[in-house]
Amino acid sequence: MANTIIDTNFNFPGQKSIYKGKVREVYTLGNDLLLMVATDRLSAFDVVMPKGIPYKGQILNQIATKMMADTADIVPNWLLATPDPNVAIGYACEPFKVEMVIRGYMSGHAAREYKAGKRMLCGVPMPEGMKENDKFPEPIITPATKAEMGDHDEDISREDILKRGIVSEEDYAVLEKYTKALFQRGTEIADGRGLILVDTKYEFGKTKEGKIVLIDEIHTPDSSRYFYKEGYKERQEKGEPQKQLSKEFVRQWLISNNFQGLKGQTVPEMSDEYIETVSERYIELYENITGETFVKADISDIQNRIEQNVLNFLSE
Structure with missing residues (x-):
């Protein structure tokens, strides 16, 4: 679908490397910083679906940010800032x-x-x-x-x-x-x-000082039920x-369409109409989990929006 972020290839100041996971893309920057972009990719049964889900990356990033803030008093975490709805920046960990x-x-x-x-x-x-x-x-x-x-x-x-x-x-x-x-x-x-x-x-990861911290997402609909x-x-x-x-509803839809990520199985075609319903479910998840109304970010040019927001943050 249009207006989703499926893949990134930024070149930020001080950038050292990129790691592409199933859903997130992690940029290693100078000063022991990591920049994590939550894409709109959808993974189920450890397989990445061919099409993105509008606003999914924003939803996951913002839930994780809120939940890390709500648990920071009991477990330390890696997070430093969220300069863009899809981006989290924090300390590099192993x-x-x-x-x-x-x-x-x-x-x-x-x-x-x-x-x-x-x-x-x-x-x-x-x-x-x-x-x-x-x-x-x-x-x-x-x-x-x-x-x-x-x-x-x-x-x-x-x-x-x-x-x-x-x-x-x-x-x-x-x-x-x-x-x-x-x-x-x-x-x-x-x-x-x-x-x-x-x-x-x-x-979890370990900082260069040897401190164990919570990393990645927490209590999102992708990592939780x-x-x-x-x-x-x-x-x-x-x-x-x-x-x-x-996202069990996605897994059940895939199972009903004869897909469980097993060898020889083909990912079923997701229509634009079905993808729209998945996006709506993710918004419902956000509002129920956080207790807040979801505010859609501008997705007319997501790549440029992310790049500008990150560059502004790094220049501060």
Whole structure:
């Protein structure tokens, strides 16, 4: 669709390198700064869809910015400034090679594994007798190894992370502590907005001073799953699907069109009409998660807007 940002190739002052992830593009600048552009790319089943979603990058960037501000008192983060609706600038970190996934409810990937008969996920037992979307007795941490663009992230246990030396035992204890604290705060924020934070993932990095900080996105619809609190119990009792706020609706649409990112499968065509509905859902997600009205940025020339805003910031 027109007026989306799918790819960038900026050349900012002091720029050293570019890394292109599934959704974000990261520019390394001088003075140990990173500049992260949230594009309008849509990733599902670790596959990037061919078309962008209008305003998606702005939505993800602004939710993450707000949530980092709302959690900075319990966990330090990398963020310094957001000079553009799609851009975050912060301190360069060495990312840990794991995503800290935490689940309060048996949904999504966990539910699919459970239905397949598995009762262990990333070395963590899941109780017998659970139904999809039931609450776990306690939130469980089910890490994943980070994948490059186009590759699938893989489940991994705490034991394997330590055994393979991916993260030291000392650092992993901090990651677990921060993950639990962030999930508790995210749960409280969601509860105040009539939502349930079902599951989410956090990513961390280490600054050159050796400080562990939260990086990337937090509590966005791409990294998290939310249910509406109202009617949750009734739906569970009746065995009905939960009304949810996440990009799971995109995954379900893909599944219904015979795509789960498996070898030999082809991404189904997304019509402009369907993309418009996805954009509208993302705006709904933003407003429900933040409790604020979404203000659309000028998308007549996104590339130029970003470039000018960043140059103005860097020249200050």
